[in-house]
Amino acid sequence: MESTDRAAALERIDRLEADIRQALQEKDLASDADERSDGHHHPAEAATDAEAREKQLREVFRLRDQLERLERARLNVEAGTYGVCADCGQPIPEGRLRAVPDAERCVACQSKVARRR
Numbered sequence: 309m310e311s312t313d314r315a316a317a318l319e320r321i322d323r324l325e326a327d328i329r330q331a332l333q334e335k336d337l338a339s340d341a342d343e344r345s346d347g348h349h350h351p352a353e354a355a356t357d358a359e360a361r362e363k364q365l366r367e368v369f370r371l372r373d374q375l376e377r378l379e380r381a382r383l384n385v386e387a388g389t390y391g392v393c394a395d396c397g398q399p400i401p402e403g404r405l406r407a408v409p410d411a412e413r414c415v416a417c418q419s420k421v422a423r424r425r
């Protein structure tokens with residue numbers, strides 16, 4: 309990978325990481341607000357609250373997963389192995405890396421993983 313490509317990859321990773329950290333921060337703030345308003349809730353609203361909280365928790369986990377992938381991606385850029393599919397070892401197309409900077413697999417391998425789940 310050319311050093312300019314490497315810099316561009318790091319920039320995309322940084323930008324996405326900043327977005328995710330921002331989103332996580334907003335979720336933290338949102339959950340604080342939920343706790344403060346708990347005392348005013350009618351019992352009938354408790355179920356939907358729990359559902360909303362669970363959904364929020366899943367989203368937070370998803371974002372943290374993505375942060376971990378971005379961290380690995382950054383290490384891969386430094387090691388010169390960024391943009392190589394973790395399963396088949398083929399280069400991941402530039403367009404996919406642009407859209408998904410934390411992609412660890414090519415589209416074909418990723419869809420196989422998705423089917424396994």
Ligand SMILES: [Zn+2]
Pocket residue numbers: 393394395396397398413414415416417418
């Ligand atoms: Zn692959």
